[in-house]
Amino acid sequence: MTDTQQQTESFFVPLNKLDRDPKNVRKTYSKEGVAEMAATIRADGYRLLQNIIVRKGEKRGRFFVTAGERRRAALLLLADAGEISKDYPVECKERSEAEATEISIIENMQREAMHPVDEYEAYRVMAESGKSVEDIAARFGTTETMVRKRMALGRVSPVLLDLYRQEEMTFQQLSAFTVSDDHERQVEVWNSLPSWNCDHRAIRSALQGEAVKATDKRMKFIGGLDAYETAGGAIKRDLFDEQNGGYALDVALVEKLVADRLEAEAETVRAEGWKWVEVVPIIPNEAHYMHRVYPSDVPLTEEEQAEEERLEEENDDLVAQIEAGEADDEAEPRIEAIQARLAVLSTSQEAYTPEDIAKAGCYVTMDHYGNVEIERGLVRPDDEVEEEAEDGDESAGGDADETDEGGATVTPQPEERPEPTFKMPAPLVQELTAHKTAAIRAELAHNPDVALAAVVHAMLVNLFGSYGGTDYTSLEVTAKSERIETIIADPAACLGIVAMDELKENYGHTIPGKPSDLLEWCLEQPTSTLLDLLAYAAAKSINAVQHPHYERKSQRAHAERLAQALKIDMTQWYAPTGENYFGRISKAGIKQAVTEAVGEDLALGILGMEKAKAVEFAERKIAGTGWLPAPVRIALTAEQERERMVEASGDDDGVCPFDIDDKPVTDSATFPEAAE
Template identity: 50%
Template sequence: MIPLRFIPLPPSSPLLRASSGSRSGAPARSGMRPLRGNREKGTIMTDIITVALSKLDADPMNVRKTYSAEGIEALAANIRADGYRLLQNLVVRKGDKKGRYFVVAGGRRLAALRLLAEAGEIAQDYPVECKEREVEIATEISLAENVMREEMHPVDQYEAFDALAKQGKEIADIAARFGTTETIVRKRLALARVSPILLQQFRDEDMSFAQLSAFTVSDDHERQVTIWNSLASWNRDPHSIRRALTEEMIPATDKRVQFIGGLEAYEEAGGQVQRELFDERNAGYAMDVALVERLVAEKLETAAATVRAEGWKWVECSATAPAGYHAMKRHYPEALPLSEEDQAALDAAQAEYDELAELIESGMADDEAEAKLSDVEKRIDTLNARLEAYSAEALEQAGTFVFLDYYGRLAIERGFVKPGEVEAAGDENEDGEGSPSASGAAKPKAPSISHSAALIEDLTAHKTAALRIELANNPGVALVAVVHAMLLHVAYPYSSEQSALQLSLTHECLDPSMKHAESCKGLSAFNDLAENYGHHLPGSPADLFDWLLDQPQDMVLSLLAFGAAHSVNAVEKKFTDRKKGIEQANQLGRALKVNMPDWFETTGDSYFKHVNRTTIELSVAEARGSEAELSVRAAAKKSEAVAIADRVVAGSGWIPGPVRIAPAEAEQEPERESIAEDEQFPQAAE
C-alpha cells in the first residue's frame, strides 16, 4: 500500500488559477470553482471543481441504490493501481448544507474512495475532482450513467488482457487492476487458441460466445476453421464443435482414463493434457491415445496375472466387454462346506464385526476401530471365498475374461467355455444362456439465491442417492412406486405424467454428477447394501428363480425394493426431458418421509464455495437469521465468507433448495431458486 495524504497540484494547474491565497500543492477548498462553463441562460452548468472527500455525500436522487461489497473492493484496487486517481470525475450537485455536495453519478467510486480512506491509504480530506450540475437534472444524469452504457466485448477484453500479459504482467495483477476475477482473465486469454477468422465471425455476430468458447479445446487454427465450415448451420452447437475437435483425444471422463487413476496418473506417466478453461469441471483431454491404451493394458495384465495363478485354461484381457460372451456356456462355482475350524473362525469374525460396528455407530469406538473393522472384513471375505470353488474340470475346460465394465471398473468373469472347445460336463446351462455378474450391472423466479446448472446437478444427485437408499429400506412404498410406474405405461399410454423410477430397468450412475462422490452418505450406504445382497444371491443366474421361490415374502419384497431403488432418478441436468419425473421424486420423498439433512450436510466444500456472495449471505440468513448474515457480509474475501458460513451453518440442519424434498403444492412457499447465467461479463472498472 502507498500512504497518501493528498495529491499536490502544480502552481500552474488551471485548478488553482482562481484560488488566491492557496498554497502550492495544497488541496483546493471545498466548493471552489476554478473553471466555469458558459453560465448564460439556457446553458447547462459544466463546472469542474475540487471537493474534499469528507464533504461528499451519497445523493438520495441517485437511481442506483445498491452496490456489491466485492464490486467496491475491486474498484478500490483499480484506483489504487492507478495512483489513487479516478478515470472519470464524479458528478455532483450542491448539498443541503453549506460546503457539502451530493454525488449524483459515481456512487460506487465514492464508496471505493471511502474504503481507501478508512484503510488509511488516502486522507479523509483527499481532493476529488468533480463536475457540478444543477439539481433539476440530477435524476436524468444518474439514470443516463447507469443505463446508457454497454459492456466491453469479450474479444476486446481478450486483446486488452493479452497485451498486458505480453508486457509480463501476471494474471493476478491484471485481475486486480481491472476489478475482475483471475478465472475471467484466464478465460479471455484462452481465446488466443481460437483462429482470428473465427474471432472475427464472433465480432460480426455470426456465432455465439458459447460456440466460440468450444473452439478453445484445440490450438489448431486451420482445423477449427475447417470444422466450422464443414458443420451444417443446424449442427453448430458447442457440443458438436467439441466432439469434432476432440475426435483424436480421450476425455478425462472416459472410463479408460478413470481406470488408470485419472489424468493425474496419465500425466505422471509423461502424457500431455489439453484443458478447456470454459469447461466448469476443467476435466481436460489426454492427447496421447497410445499411452492411455498402454497404461490400461498394464493394469489389466497385473490383475490377469493373479487370475492366471488360479489355474484357468486361458485368461484374456480387453478394454471393453468381450463380444458375445453372454451367450457362451459357463461353469459356476460349486458350494463347499467349511471345515469346523473355518466355520468357527467365520462365526467369531462376524461377531467381532457386529461388535465393532455397534461401537462405531454409537460413537464409543476408539481411533483404531475403523482399521480393525477393515481387517475383520478382509478375514470374513477370505473365509467366505472358501464356501465355493470351481471344479478341476472347470479349470481345465474354461477360462476367464478380464476387462473394463460399462462404468470403467475392473470386471473379472470366470468359467466361460469358448465355442468349439470341450463343453461343460452334464446338463449345466445347456440352453447356452449366460449372464454377467452383478459387477456389470416456468414460474417467474426472484433473482436472489442462484445456482449454476452444474451445482443443481450435483445437489440433486445427492438427493437421488438419499431417495434410493430410503426406498431400498422401505419395501411397502417401493411396491407402490413400482406399480405406479408400470400403470402409467399400460393404463395411461397417452399420459404425459412420469414416474421418478426409470423402470426398464434403467440405472443411472450418480458418480459423474457429483463433485465429491466419495463423501456422499446415500451412495455409500446403497453400495454397502448391494454388497450385502450380493453375499446372499446364488452364484449362478440359472438358480436365481428357484432360489427366489424358496425365500419368504419379506425377502422377496426387500429385493423388489432394492431393485426398484436402482431406477430412482431425480438428477436435474441442464438439459433433460424428465421434468415431471424429477417433480414426482418429491412426492416419492414425502411418502418415504426422507429427512435430507440425514444424508446431506451443507459445508463450504459441498455448497458455499460453489455459489456467489449474495447466495451465501441469503443462505446463512435463512439458516441462522439476519445477525448471522451480517457476519458473512463483513468478510473481506469470498474465501472468508465461505469459512464463516461453513462454521455458522454447521449443525443447523439447513440444506440448499435443490437437495430438499419439496413440500406438497399446497404447502409450498414462493419459489426463490434461479439458475445463474453460465458466465457474467465483468462490469467496467469505473
C-alpha cells in the first residue's frame, strides 16, 4: 500500500487492539465527556461519524490512537457495559509516527464549539420530527437542561437571532429575551435601550414590565409622571395614595426617556469642545485613577468687576435696612436675586484652558438621587502617552538643510558642544533622599499641628475622586471607601448615605478645587476644622459590610466596638419595611420577626397567608416597636448586658446572677434570608 493510499483508505481494527498514543498531547479526559460521547455513539447505532487516526504500535497487530482517544474510551465504556464486544471493529485511518504529535495538536486545538443558535435549530428540527427532549439529549450527548435552554431560544425574535449571529449582541443579552414571547416587543425593547445600558438585567426588566414607582430616581430625572405620561406612557394610580403617586408601567419608555435626557446633557457638554464625552450608568472605577485637568482662574472683566462691587454694596444696604426694620417687602427677594447673580459671577472666574479641553474628557451619568452628574477634566492614559510622544517628536527634530537666496543648499554648521554636565548616580540620590525622609519624619513627629494637617490632606486626596489619588501626598497614609451605594437597593432612601453626601457637598464648597492647593489650605486651617475633616475622612473609610463569600469578622467586630462607643441608636437610621426587608425574606423569616417584635400569638397565621399579605401584616405590626433585623443591630456591651440581665432577673442588689466577662456581647440571632 502506498503512502497516499495509506492516508486516504480506511480499514477496521478490533477495539482491543487499539492503545492510547503516548504522543497524544491531550492527556486528560473527563468522565462526563467520555459518557457523553458514549451516549452519542449509542444513539447512532454504535457507529462513529469520524474515523479514528492511528499509527502502528510497538507490537505487531496493535495500533496507537493518535486522534480519537475520547472515542476509543467511549467504545471501551460501551464494551465494559456489555453493549458491544471487546473486539468490536473500529474504522480507522493510518498516519505515520512522524505526523503523530502535529495531528494530535490539530485535533485538540483546531475545533470550534457549535454556535448556540445552530444548536437550537438542530434541536428544533428533531423536536418537530417527534423527538422528545430526552431523546435529543441522548443523541447529542448533552444534558436535558442544556437542550431546554437552547430550545428556549425559539421564543426570541428571528431579527434578534440574526443580530446575535452577526455578533452584535452577547449570548447573555440574547438569553434575557426568552422571558417574553412577544417578538415585536422584544425588538422594540432592544431598539429603545441605549448602548451603554442594555445588559441582560435592563432587557429582562423592560420585558417583564416591572412598574416604576413615581418616587424612583429615574422618574425624578425625566421630570416625573407628568413628563412620562406626556410621552405616551401608561400609568397605574393608587386611589388611596394621598400624594397622588402612581407607577409607570412602560419600563422601556422610562429607560428611553432617561437615555434621551442624558444624551441631551452630553450634547451640551460636547459643545464645550472636550476630546471625548461618554454617557455611563455609573461613574466607572477607572475614572478615580485617571489624571485630571483643573480650571484656571480667569479674572473678571472691568464691567463684571464693577457689577460685582455695585451688587455687594446694594446687598449690604438691604441687610442694614432689614436689621433696622426699615426694609419693605421687596428687600428679601432682591437679596436672593443679588446672591444668585454674585454666585454666577463667582463661578465664571474659573475656566478650563483650550489645551486641557483638547486632551481631556467627561463622564455624564445620573446619580442615586436622580440628578445629572458630570465629571469633567479626566485624561485617559492613552491620551497622556500620545501627548508625551508628540512632545518628544517636537524636541527630537534636528537642524534641517536650508537654501540660500540663489537656491543652493546650505548645510548648517554644527554648534559647539556644551561641556558635559554632572549627573548624580541614582543609588546616591536614593540614599540622600532617604536622609531627607528620615529628617522630615523626626521633625514631623514633634509637630502635631503640621502632622494633623498632613494626615487630613493625605486622606482627603484619596476620598475626593476629583483629586486623583496618592500622587499629591508623600504620606503613605490612605483612606479607602467601599461604594456601598451599589450594594443598597435604594441608596437615596438610606439616611446614612444622605447624611454623608450632604457633608461631602458642604466640604466640597469649602476645600480648594485643585489638589496642588490643598496642602497649603490645610496648613492654614485651625485645629477644629482639621479635626472635623479628619472625622469625616475616618468615617468615610468605615466598612462593616459582610459580603456573601467574605464575612470580614475581625473588621466587623472592630466596627461594632466603634458603634458602641458612639452609642448609636440604629432605630434612628433604619426601619424595616416591606420594600427593604420583609418582601425579601421568606414567610418563615417574617413569622420569626413578628414573634420577636410583638409576640408569638400575632405571628401564628403568617405561614397561611399569601406572601404579599404577610409582608403588609408584618410591616404594620412591627412599625414603631423598635425591632430590627439582626445584621443591623448594635451589640450590647458587657456592662449593658449585665444591666439587662439584672433587670430581667428582678435582683435588686445589682449583682448579676451570671458570670459574664468584659467582652462585648454579640447578638447571634439569625433569620432565614432566602426569599420565597
